Amino acid sequence: xxxxxxxxxxxxxxxxxxxxxxxxxxxxxxxxxxxxxxxxxxxxxxxxxxxxxxxxxxxxxxxxxxxxxxxxxxxxxxxxxxxxxxxxxxxxxxxxxxxxxxxxxxxxxxxxxxxxxxxxxxxxxxxxxxxxxxxxxxxx
Amino acid sequence: xxxxxxxxxxxxxxxxxxxxxxxxxxxxxxxxxxxxxxxxxxxxxxxxxxxxxxxxxxxxxxx
Numbered sequence: 001x002x003x004x005x006x007x008x009x010x011x012x013x014x015x016x017x018x019x020x021x022x023x024x025x026x027x028x029x030x031x032x033x034x035x036x037x038x039x040x041x042x043x044x045x046x047x048x049x050x051x052x053x054x055x056x057x058x059x060x061x062x063x064x065x066x067x068x069x070x071x072x073x074x075x076x077x078x079x080x081x082x083x084x085x086x087x088x089x090x091x092x093x094x095x096x097x098x099x100x101x102x103x104x105x106x107x108x109x110x111x112x113x114x115x116x117x118x119x120x121x122x123x124x125x126x127x128x129x130x131x132x133x134x135x136x137x138x139x140x
Numbered sequence: 141x142x143x144x145x146x147x148x149x150x151x152x153x154x155x156x157x158x159x160x161x162x163x164x165x166x167x168x169x170x171x172x173x174x175x176x177x178x179x180x181x182x183x184x185x186x187x188x189x190x191x192x193x194x195x196x197x198x199x200x201x202x203x
Binding site: 011012013014017077078079080081083137138139140 | 157160161164165166167168169171172175177178180181184
């Protein structure tokens with residue numbers, strides 16, 4: 001079949017990529033909501049002992065689902081999409097580790113030790129900025 | 141890397157979206173290659189060559 005003859009086909013790639021990214025986004029939102037709810041209920045002692053472990057485990061199980069959906073998104077995106085993701089992950093990891101090292105060193109002079117939440121937030125922000133920069137660069 | 145992808149696409153009367161579909165990549169990837177912002181991998185370059193029935197070095201050249 002010639003390329004002209006196939007030109008009118010629907011873009012299955014873009015439909016698939018959209019489906020994967022929406023699934024991933026929903027999983028992220030679900031995880032964040034469950035984590036918030038779980039922390040709220042446990043911190044305020046609003047549940048009986050029977051529900052403690054399920055509430056502790058629920059965000060962990062949903063985090064695994066988030067990884068699964070991200071993996072499917074990553075595998076199914078095209079090579080440029082993967083390059084954007086790789087760049088974001090590398091920068092996010094590098095900035096997160098640098099932040100951790102800096103604060104661990106600064107602990108010796110009385111600066112508060114880094115919390116896991118802060119490290120995670122630094123990773124997410126630097127990952128988003130780096131990925132966004134590459135998307136912007138390729139769209140120029 | 142310089143390339144003549146836009147010219148080839150015009151010769152075959154293909155839109156970016158249609159070419160992207162043929163190559164199983166996003167339209168943004170085709171756009172970035174045409175604008176010489178993104179260099180495709182060897183497998184993708186070979187796929188482009190096969191699709192337009194041209195050797196890769198005829199489509200892509202060094203700056």
